[in-house]
Amino acid sequence: MTFETFLFVLAGGLVLGALYALMATGLAVVWTTLGIFNFAHGAFITFGAYLAWQVSQTEAGNAGYFAGAAAAVAGLFITGVIFHLALVRPFERKPNVVLLSVITTLAGATILENAIDLVWGPRSKQLAPMVPGDATFFGVTTSKNQILMIVLVLIILAAVGAFLRYSATGRAMRAVAQNREAAELMGLDVPKLYAGAFGLSAAIAGLAGLFVGSIHFMTPSMGTDPLMKALLVVIFGGVARFTSPIYAAFVVGLVEAFSTYYVGLYWTPAVLFGLMIVVLIVKPEGLFGKYERSV
Template identity: 50%
Template sequence: MIMVDMLSAILVSGIVLGSGYALMASGLSLVWTTLGIFNFAHGVLMTLGAYVAWTISSGGGLGLGLAAGVAVTVAALIGAGILIERVVVRPFYDHRDILLITVMTTLAAMIFLQNGIQLIWGARLKQLAPIVPGTVQLWRTTISAQETLMIVLAPIVLAALWLFLSRSRIGRGIKAVGQNADAARLIGIDVSRLFIITFALSALLAGLTGVLLGSVRLLTPEFGSEPLVKALIIVIFGGLGSLGGTIAAAYLLGIIEATLTFFIGIYWTPSMIFLLLIVVLLFRPQGLLGKVVR
C-alpha cells in the first residue's frame, strides 16, 4: 500500500509539473519552428501574465475579479508578444546571424521587463487566488483543485493549438512559413503577419502558464526564470521543431523531475536533469522525437 501511495504521489506531481511545462514549452517551440529563434523573454512573459492578472483580479490590486483578470491579461500578453516581435526581432529578419542576434536582443528584453516588473510591482511576494479553490483526491493523492485544473486544461489547450496549426488557414500558413519562408512569400502568404500572430500566440501560452502557476507558487520578478530554463531543455530534449516531441518531453521531464525529487531531493534534481539531457543528446542529437535534418 505504501508503495502504491508513493508511486501515485510521484506520478500525480509529475503530471502537474508536466502540464505546466507543456504549456510553457509549446509557446517557445512554436516561435522556434516558425522563426528559427529562441525567445529568451518567454519566461518573463509568463511573469507578466501572472502580475497583470493579480493586479486586475486580486483584492490587493484592483479587485475586479477573475473574468476581468483573464480578459486584461489576454490583451496585455498579445500586446507584449507583438511588441517584442516588433522591437527586438523584426529589425533582424534579413540578417544572416538572426539566431545569435536575437539571443542577445530577447535576453535584453527579458532583463528590461524583469526590472520593469520589479519597479512597478516591487519585490514583495504576491500570490494569485486559485481559479478553483479546494483540494481533490486523485489516485490516492491529495492535490489542490487548481493543480487538477492544470492537468485538465493543458491537454485541452494543446489539442486546440494542434488543431489550429493543422486545420486552420492561418495555422497551416504558420507551418508553411516555418518550413520555407521564401516559398511561403512566393505562394502569396503574408509572412510578417504570421510572425506577429506566432509571437502573440506564444506570449498567450506563457501568460496562461503564469496565471495557472501564480496561485500554486509565489510571484516574484524572477517567477518565469526557472520555467524558461526548463522549457528550453524540453524543446531541445523533445527534438527541435517538433511540437509533439515538445509536449511528450514536457510530461516525461515532469515525471522524471518528480521521481528524482522524491528519491534524491530537490537539491540535486536540477543538475541531474541537465546530466540526463546531455546523455540523451549524446545518443540522439536530434532529440527524442526530432527528425534528422538532411
C-alpha cells in the same frame, strides 16, 4: 516507498509536466516559425501572472479569474508583437539573426523583469487557486486547483494544435516556417505571420504564468526557472511535431518529481541536465525526432 507515496509523487510530476508542456509549446511555436529562441519567454510568463493578479486579485481590480486570464492573454499577445517588432524584426535579414536574437531577447527579458519589479515590487504574491479545496483519489490528496489546471492545459494545447493544423492562418504559419520565399511569392503576409506567431507564443506564456502563479509564489524573477525548463524540454524532445515537446514535458516533469523525492531538491536540475546530455549524445535531434516542424 509506499504505493500512496508513489501516487503522490506521480501526481506532482503530472502537474509539473502539464506546466512545462504549456511553456515549451509557446517556445516551440516561435522556434519552429521564426527559427530563433526567445529568451524573453520566461519574462512573458512572469508578466502574464502579474497582469492576471492585477486584474483579478487586488483592491483596484477583482474582476475574477476569467477576466484575469483574458487580460493575461490579450496583454501578452500585444507584448509579444511589440517584442518581435523591436527585438527581432530589425535583424531579420542578417545572416546571424539567431545569435543576435539571443542577446536582444535576453535584453528584453531583463528590461521586462526590472519593469515588473519597479511597478509591482519585489514582495512575492500569489494568485488564489481557481477552485478551492482538495480531492482524494486512491488515498492521494491533491488540490482541485491542480487537477483543473491539468485539464485546462490539455484543452489549451489541443486548441493551439488544432489552430496550427486546421485553420488557414495556422497553415500559413507552418508554410512560412518551411519556405519563407515560396510563401512570399504566393502572396502570404510574412511579417504579419511572424508577428502573429510571436504574439501567440507570448499569449500561451501568459496563460502559463497564470497557472504558475496559482501554485507557486510570484516574484519578478519567477520566469527564469520555467524558461530553463522549457528550453530543456524543447531541446530534449525536439519539435518534429506539435506533440513532441508535450511528451517531453511530461517526461521531464515526472523525472523531476521522482528525482526531487529520491535525489533531493538541489541535485534535481543536475539530474535533468545530465539526462538531457545523455539523450543528446545518443539522439542529437531530440527524443521525438528532428528540429523540423511537420504539424
